[in-house]
Amino acid sequence: MNANRLRTHTEPTVLFVDMNSFFASCEQQDNHWLRGRPVAVCVYTGRQGCVIAPSIEAKGRGVKTGMRLDEAMQLCPDLVPVETHPSRYRDYHVKLINVLKRFADEVLPKSIDEAIVDLTRYQLAYPSMTDVARRIKQAIRTDVGDYLRCSIGIAPNAFLAKLASTLQKPDGLTIISPANIDDVLAKLTLTDLPGIAHGMSARLEAGGINTPLELRYASPDRLKLVCKSIVGWHWHLRLNFGGEVDMATQAYKQMQAIRSVSGAQRQSVETLHTILRTLCLTLERRMVRQQLFCQRLQGWVRYWNGKRYEDELTVSIPMQDGIDLYTTLCSRMDNYQQAHRCTPLLNADVRQIGVGVTDFMPADMVQYDLFEDNTRKDKFRQTLYAINDRFGPNTLVRATQIRPETPVKELIGFGSIKDLHDITDWEAV
Structure with a gap:
């Protein structure tokens, strides 16, 4: 799928579906005894095992991805370690994608627990994108798993939709549009933006760009100079509704x-x-x-x-x-x-x-x-x-x-x- 496009688009018609605590939720879906309990999915459940996916309940107790299991147990003594079941997660992923494809043909899986639904060509069929998002949430609970939750971001492009999906978890529904983007960005740091880690943040700050709002209003030429590549222009397009640059399936590098x-x-x-x-x-x-x-x-x-x-x-x-x-x-x-x-x-x-x-x-x-x-x-x-x-x-x-x-x-x-x-x-x- 390649739905990248270089044209101005300001209507929030792209949905980013992010399953909340996916691996742990799949375990809780299949094992009712785990529901409501703090769960840590691990490759191995020995004391030095690593938590690869804490449940929503475990995250509320401070358990984080990457923690050693013995450290997580000290933080949350009633934590339930569970070994991974890859085939289970794949099965739920396939069910999820099949549900999303009932709403549109333009569904792009981005990872095992994330997918983009591009409804840009479906605006006549779906006058309200928030209604569609609520219907997707309900369809996931009904046809994939009643204990599975997702956060959905809605925006004019895939990047902003992904950003919106991170702003309210679990079970969130957030819209970013030209009307509120400045208010949203004003509350964030550079590393809050998907794709900006500490290295890119340091490069931007060295170029005098210290906040997401400054990134949005920097000129394309300045961004290309600071980023030393076309990536700077991509940031301008993402934050100014100038085009879609994240809707292509990438070849293996x-x-x-x-x-x-x-x-x-x-x-x-x-x-x-x-x-x-x-x-x-x-x-x-x-x-x-x-x-x-x-x-x-x-x-x-x-x-x-x-x-x-x-x-x-x-x-x-x-x-x-x-x-x-x-x-x-x-x-x-x-x-x-x-x-x-x-x-x-x-x-x-x-x-x-x-x-x-x-x-x-x-x-x-x-x-x-x-x-x-x-x-x-x-x-x-x-x-x-x-x-x-x-x-x-x-x-x-x-x-x-x-x-x-x-x-x-x-x-x-x-x-x-x-x-x-x-x-x-x-x-x-």
Whole structure:
């Protein structure tokens, strides 16, 4: 979907639907005993586990995303830790999108718990956007889950609609229009605006722009100079109703797969290798389905003592095979250990393992050298995932994936969900 447009539009016809405490609410939806209780969704529920999604009740008690579980329990002793159920969240996400598509064709999922509904072409059908928003809320409660709540922002463009959705939580409904935008911005700081973190805020302040109102009224030329890119012009368009620049589905620039490691997993080197191999196969799956090969590979390990191992390399022949990615990373780890005479990099102090791929090339443009033709391997991967897409995940697996140890827990994040809609309803991203 690409509904970006460069024309003035001042009517609030874009809705941003933000599900409140989505993962925790899904758990409470399926387990009535959890309703009304402070809940913390965690990858692992050991004392050093990390809270990835507190419920509305837990947030009211001061529990925040990213807290260590033992710290959260000290703050909220009756907190209920719950392990993640990715398939459950995906199922609810798909139900949510299906409900939104009953109101308009122009629905753009932005993450597992957010979506844009563009009603700009539906103004005759929907004279009141607030009425539509209330109907969407009711439809979600009726057809997705009666314990699920959302905040909806309404504005002339997607950015302002997202901003509006953050202003009243939970279960909010807020409109930003030319009539009230200055009043809204006057109450905010730069980092309250979606997309402005401390680095961008510092850059703007160094250019003499200290508040959202000053950002709104700065000239496009000044903003381009301060931001040192076309991003400055985009900020002018967003805050002055000059066009839509956030309604396009972005192509992949980078893919990452990251896992936090539990205390039990750290005790087994074989399990740590299984995690690394699983991450590489996750990236393989995404590249196969997007028909991409990577030309740059990254790997990193974080440790509990604060240290970090990082590696990055450019490959001469584009890669897609997950086992090849895994073998390459392991070989470079071995070389590092020998060169520096250090202990194994995958050890009992590991806190997190990550793999990333970038610099993509379309599959039909990959050329192998004279003595290495991997077309049969490429065809095998395509066939493997085609069968799994049709008959369900893990219908076929490689022999290298069959291990006696405890399987690695599947995770799901809040980020891109392109694969979820481009490929199949159950696909993880």
